[in-house]
Amino acid sequence: MKLVKESAGPLCVIHVEEDRIDASVAIQFKDAFRELVNDEPGGVLLDLAKVQFLDSSGLGAVVAARKLLGGERSLELAALSPAVDKVMTLTRMNSVFAIHDSVADAMAAHGISADG
Amino acid sequence: MHLTFELTSSAADVRETLGLVRGDLMRLGVNQEHWDTAEIVLAEVLNNVVEHGYAEEGGGAITLNLEITPQALHVQVRDQGRAFPGLTLPDARSHDLTALDVDALPEGGFGWALIHHLTQDLAYVRKAGENRLSFAIATPD
Numbered sequence: 001m002k003l004v005k006e007s008a009g010p011l012c013v014i015h016v017e018e019d020r021i022d023a024s025v026a027i028q029f030k031d032a033f034r035e036l037v038n039d040e041p042g043g044v045l046l047d048l049a050k051v052q053f054l055d056s057s058g059l060g061a062v063v064a065a066r067k068l069l070g071g072e073r074s075l076e077l078a079a080l081s082p083a084v085d086k087v088m089t090l091t092r093m094n095s096v097f098a099i100h101d102s103v104a105d106a107m108a109a110h111g112i113s114a115d116g
Numbered sequence: 117m118h119l120t121f122e123l124t125s126s127a128a129d130v131r132e133t134l135g136l137v138r139g140d141l142m143r144l145g146v147n148q149e150h151w152d153t154a155e156i157v158l159a160e161v162l163n164n165v166v167e168h169g170y171a172e173e174g175g176g177a178i179t180l181n182l183e184i185t186p187q188a189l190h191v192q193v194r195d196q197g198r199a200f201p202g203l204t205l206p207d208a209r210s211h212d213l214t215a216l217d218v219d220a221l222p223e224g225g226f227g228w229a230l231i232h233h234l235t236q237d238l239a240y241v242r243k244a245g246e247n248r249l250s251f252a253i254a255t256p257d
């Protein structure tokens with residue numbers, strides 16, 4: 001499970017460098033996410049641009065990641081593929097997460113310039 | 117057009133099989149939107165067999181039959197795992213998410229909601245020591 005962390009001012013961006021978050025890697029995702037955000041004080045943006053498929057186990061792992069951050073820190077999502085968007089919508093998890101069209105949009109929403 | 121896939125009960129095998137099914141269906145002209153829906157349903161159904169039917173024990177046999185018509189993708193999944201409790205399929209559970217604290221968010225229980233929502237003619241029988249689950253996924257307009 002390859003996740004890449006990028007700090008963008010107050011926001012920590014986690015890029016998921018995998019094309020699937022499914023039952024076979026859900027636990028690895030959770031563990032890798034925990035490692036990366038452990039010492040991050042602020043909110044986290046999860047970049048899902050490369051993820052073409054998310055099943056209910058993968059969704060459970062994303063929810064677990066959200067819970068890991070607690071009530072003080074936010075987890076937002078960016079760049080959902082059509083299949084990922086469909087799962088988020090049908091399970092109504094799109095009401096739990098702030099969802100942005102792209103990482104650049106999310107940055108702009110947080111007042112961070114894209115080239116900064 | 118009929119396709120049959122044999123796999124064993126592991127999450128890795130489910131992933132690999134979905135890749136094979138995708139390749140075959142794309143070759144046969146199934147469009148991306150139809151496949152996106154089919155993949156969600158097939159992943160939930162097959163992982164359910166792995167996790168519950170065979171209770172995470174590897175090596176259980178699963179047979180996936182697909183029939184493609186212009187109107188729909190017809191699917192039958194057969195396994196020799198445990199029967200569904202009460203010989204009935206779980207309902208589509210729906211969570212009221214808006215009222216929940218972060219700590220109370222559900223991490224599971226989404227699968228059957230997705231399956232019920234995205235399929236037609238969902239049916240289950242236990243016969244000859246097998247679970248037989250069948251359903252259709254309509255071709256998008």
